[in-house]
Amino acid sequence: MAVARRLLGAAVVFTVCLIPALTVDRSNFKTCDQSSFCQRQRRLQPGLSSYRAALGSAKLSSDKLEVQLIDDKNQASLLLEVYGLVGNMTRIKINEINPLKPRYEVPDVLVGTPLPTNLQVTGQDDNTLELSLGETGHKLLVTGTPFRLDILSGQDLVLSVNSRGLLHFEHLRERKDTDTEKKDVPAETDEENPEEVESDKEEESKKPEVDEPGMWDETFKTHTDSKPNGPSSVGLDFSLPGFENVYGIPEHADNMKLRTTEGTDPYRLYNLDVFQYELYNTMALYGSVPLLLAHNVKRTLGIFWLNAAETWVDISSNIAGKTLFGKMLQYMQGGGETPQTDVRWMSESGIIDVFLLLGPSPFDIFKQYASLTGTQALPPYFSLGYHQCRWNYNDEEDVRNVDAGFDEYDLPYDVIWLDIEHADGKRYFTWDPHKFPNPRDMLSGLKEKRRKMVAIVDPHIKIDSGYRVHNEIRAQNLYIKTKDGSDYEGWCWPGSAAYPDFTNPEMRKWWASMFSYDKYEGSMDNLFVWNDMNEPSVFNGPEVTMHKDALHWGGWEHRDVHNLYGLYVQRATTEGLIQRSGGKERPFVLTRAFFAGSQRYGAVWTGDNAAEWDHLKISIPMCLSLSLVGISFCGADVGGFFKSPETELLVRWYQAGAYQPFFRAHAHLDTPRREPWLHGDDNMAVIRDVLRQRYTLLPFWYTLFYKALSEGEPVMRPLWVEFPSDVSTFAMDSQYMLGSALLVRPVTEAKARGVQVYLPGDGEVWYDVHSYQRYEAPQTFYLPVTMNSIPVYQRGGSIIPRKDRPRRTSDCMQDDPFTLYVALNLQGEARGELFLDDGHSFNYEQNEFLFREFNYSQGKLTASSLDPSGVFKTPSWIERIVIIGATKPSSITLSLQGGSESSLEFEYDQSTSVITVRKPGVNIASDFTVSLR
Structure with missing residues (x-):
């Protein structure tokens, strides 16, 4: 719930929402220009990087490469660590070598330590180090001056890091005297000789960083964010040659395909309670997942930026050949202009910890990311x-x-x-x-x-001495603290509230x-x-959330977590x-x-x-x-x-x-x-x-x-996931797939009398799930609709088990019979799966489940187990088999394991080419064959 409210002095008055007038108050939320670290990071323009990799410092162990990065501007050093990971992934970490205090590294997100694969040096000269990344055929080029990383697959340049020279790592440092800082700032001139400008830029790049407003404290509206550790932001750019389409980094109320942010704010990742959010912009919303995917007809890539601080993501699109990176690509591919997307990540604190997921297919990316952060929990059946x-x-x-x-x-x-x-x-x-x-x-x-x-x-707890929950949390000292060490308090639904420190394992327990x-x-x-x-939502906090200088378990600031x-x-x-x-x-x-x-x-x-x-x-x-x-x-x-x-x-x-x-x-x-x-x-x-x-x-x-x-x-997946070479699907988000079998095109326009439907797939066939009308793909057509219409299409070649006796709850349907919907492709084949267990317990982890496979080929439908280790007893049986796109058989028989055979009754609808087999009567757990002759 968002909230309509007014703050009157120290009192909070909750007001009734006036529904017709609702709109987001943008002034409550920062733009990049109002975020000092975003402004500083973005002010750095593409060019030669101020960092060089000291290749002479390189250390190669069995699982990682270590190289020192020297910042010639500030005469400070960073440590670059590169890991080759099992599953065609590469991890890059960049941190200060000797920070004044430890920098935050995100815990509890990775499901384990990613397994390394061997790195081997395969080539080297004065300014380049070449390594093989495991057994995938990928190579990593480390360029010394200016520092850059390039990943190649064979002769194809797949991805580059810091090719635009936007690596920017703000070192923790002691605060300087303000007057001295001002003297260090160079004076600006209106007219410059071009040669002098370049010379001055070179000299300026060698000057140390100077303090400026927003580095040690920052005021937004009435809130001042103290920064006792000073500026600590990190930023890095990635170049993706040959990619025009990028996705991910939710949550934003925007199209699936991410837009370029040139001339606008970057996409913001900062969890916020946004009161009736606006659509089609880059503002932050309630959640953040710093994973970006890129896709073209050849491959899919992923960039996972593991940082929990406020993060901004800039996206730009160039034509390869205008940059050093582009020239390299042209040389390798024999010329020609190639689209390129550049992505720049900027976070307020922490370290650079990024995973490059190299695919190459969309499903490879899903597996790679799942190996890092885990998979979707199996929900209890009722919740669906x-x-x-x-x-x-x-x-x-x-x-x-x-x-x-x-x-x-x-x-x-x-x-x-x-x-x-x-x-x-x-x-x-x-x-x-x-x-x-x-x-x-x-x-x-x-x-x-x-x-x-x-x-x-x-998670906001009413401050009330008569409230047991509040008293116990306070007694155990488990609330988030202010910078001064007292319990952090803010206003939320109960009025004055305190906030449990869920980063603390004792609080979670x-x-x-x-x-x-x-x-x-x-x-x-x-x-x-x-x-x-x-x-967390804090009604009277900056941007309706918690002050960044609040303190969590371990002494970490809220800005970090x-x-x-x-x-x-x-x-x-x-x-x-x-x-x-x-x-x-x-x-x-x-x-x-x-x-x-x-x-x-x-x-x-x-x-x-x-x-x-x-x-x-x-x-x-x-x-x-x-x-x-x-x-x-x-x-x-x-x-x-x-x-x-x-x-x-x-x-x-x-x-x-x-x-x-x-x-x-x-x-x-x-x-x-x-x-x-x-x-x-x-x-x-x-x-x-x-x-x-x-x-x-x-x-x-x-x-x-x-x-x-x-x-x-x-x-639920975009069409391009199932049809990765169909460029017409790459930006399509008005329709989508459920698994690989159903295509859904909801009606989302007022007073719609029809919708445009695109059915993808060369040599594919689709069937309207309501009328069984057959469509050959690929094609786009206009579908007339009424208020009863839900355009849904089953893909030829799929089998979907359904329960066609809907009752008042899902639990009431637990033992009901199944109907198998067999949609034939042009080759007369189909396949489907069914997972079944008790729907509520973890007993499936002890092999109490069924995972069934159904195959239709050459006039025979067979049922077998996909995982014989699973055993689960159910009275559910198959009451019907509906075969769509079939010719009329003369007879249909059922054969069970063990040799028994019986004839089955069926009906054939000539107008829809649909066979309906009545009451096969076989248990869903049984192996069987239904033969059409």
Whole structure:
């Protein structure tokens, strides 16, 4: 939740949001020009680097290369470390050799120490060192003066580091006398002789750095950020020859393909509570993942910048040949102009720690990044169903009435949510004694219907001597501190609040313990958790967040750890839900703030959007961007959080949301109620159909999430991931893939009578999942639409298991039968997978699961195990097989393992070329063959 508020002197007055007038107040948030370190970094122009690599200092061990970098401007030294890593990755670390104090290196994001691969020197001259990077055929060129790194694949120049000379590393130093500083600043002149200018520049480059405003303290609006350690920013550039399309670095409300930032602010990564964010700009939002992907028809690359401080990313596009780097490329490739994208990273503090993911395919990138930061946690099955939420369901009676409404109108749903008003005076881990006096009875009523509840638990703690949670955190000294050592206090929903230091393992351990049933009074095993406001949001803080000079565990400043805070909150909550079950049950935790690695702990949503068509449209590229950086469990508030959606917009948003991984409707406190039955019978019927489509596909969704867990594959993915050589897909974010089998093209325009659909793939065939109409690809066509239309296409060559008996919850469907939808390609073949377990526990880690494979070829459909180590008993059977794009057979038989054979009844629809096989009656766990003759 964002907040509308006024600060009057020392008092805080919370005001009612005026929904029609909402807009982001840009003055609350910094631009690059208002961020002194961004301004200093960006002021450095491309040119010859002031750094040289002292190749004579090079030390090569079995796992890394060490070289000193000499800054001729400041006569200071850095240590460059280069690691070749297993899996076609390279790690580059740059740090001061002898800093005044240790610089922050991000912990807890990497899932382990990346495995090194041997580096070998394969060539050397006076100014160049050549190394092989493992067994992938890649080579690394280290140029001494000016310092530059180049990575080659064969004769192709893949990527270059510091080719534009923008490496800038601000050394920690003692503060100088202010008057002396001013004397060191060179005077400016209006007219210069060009030769003198070059000479002066050369002399200027040799002068030491001088202090300037913003280095030791910085004021933004009424807040002054003290910097006792002075300037400490780091910056580095990367050049990508042959790449025009770059993606990632969420979270921004922008297109999937990143724009160039020449003439605008860089993309900002700094977790912030942005009150109704604007669209199509580079402003920071709630979360940050510093991973950028680049793609062309030949390869995919990734740059993972492991830094948790405020970070800005500049993107520019040049034509190769205008730079030294471009000339080198032209020489190697025999001339010709080649597009080039240049990316520049700038962080306020920490060190340079960057992983170069060399692909070469998109799926290689996903595996490489997953090997570093982990894969998406396997969610409990119920969480893939529909979630009903608003700020706030008023009381227990309101919850019962809404729950009953879904049953009355035959609408499936799994989870009802409670926002901040459910707690006693916004004291988290409590219940309002008047509105929610019997939470266990309420939860028991939901449990009887096999439903769940999610309640919000935010990380700001009301300062109240009668509040047990506050007293225990304070008694254990686990709050974040001010620069003076007192507990940091700010204003948030409860009023005056303190902020637990989740960077401290003891704080996380204590927080996790609070979710035990005896401590979280009124909780049950069907109560799950929502972490909001965890950027952290501080209403009266700079940029609505915490002062950077606040102090965390270990003496680190908040500026060093800011973007990690939300990850730590979600991690502690997730660990608490696991612990309360004795380690047996999978948790569900939704977070607003996130960082690299957050995928290991649950789900993310796109924050406080608005009931506007453009917000519906932007939800697609926002989730695609998150999926590309490992966070597959993503969705947007259906209907829009702010404002009241017109009925057409609400229906279209349900249709889009049903085909996004996290499917939740949510609404602001001041908006009219919008439960599905409040919009007329016709619209409710459309929404009912949408919900049922979601529930029939739950086995498909669950299998995709298992692939995300096991392989790092994104659930929701851009078309170019599946069709990497199709340039027409590279900037396309109005439609997308779910796995490799379904293409979704939501209707996101008001009063739309039709949409343009592009079906990719040379020699591919697609089928409309509703009508079975067949389309050969590639082609673009205009599809007429009505309010009932959800354009979804199954790819020829795929098999999708569905459960076509939607009930009131996913749990009620657990033992229901399956229908296999077999969509044939032009070769008459198809393949699909199904993952199945109990849907809620970690027993799959003890091999209690089924991972099935279905293959159709030469008129035979076979079922077998993809992982014979998995064993799971289920009564679910196959009640139908639908074969799309087939010719009529004369007979169909079923053969089971062991030799028994029986004839099957079937129907053939000539108009759609669809065979429907009735009641094969075989258990989903059985190996079998269905033969068409």
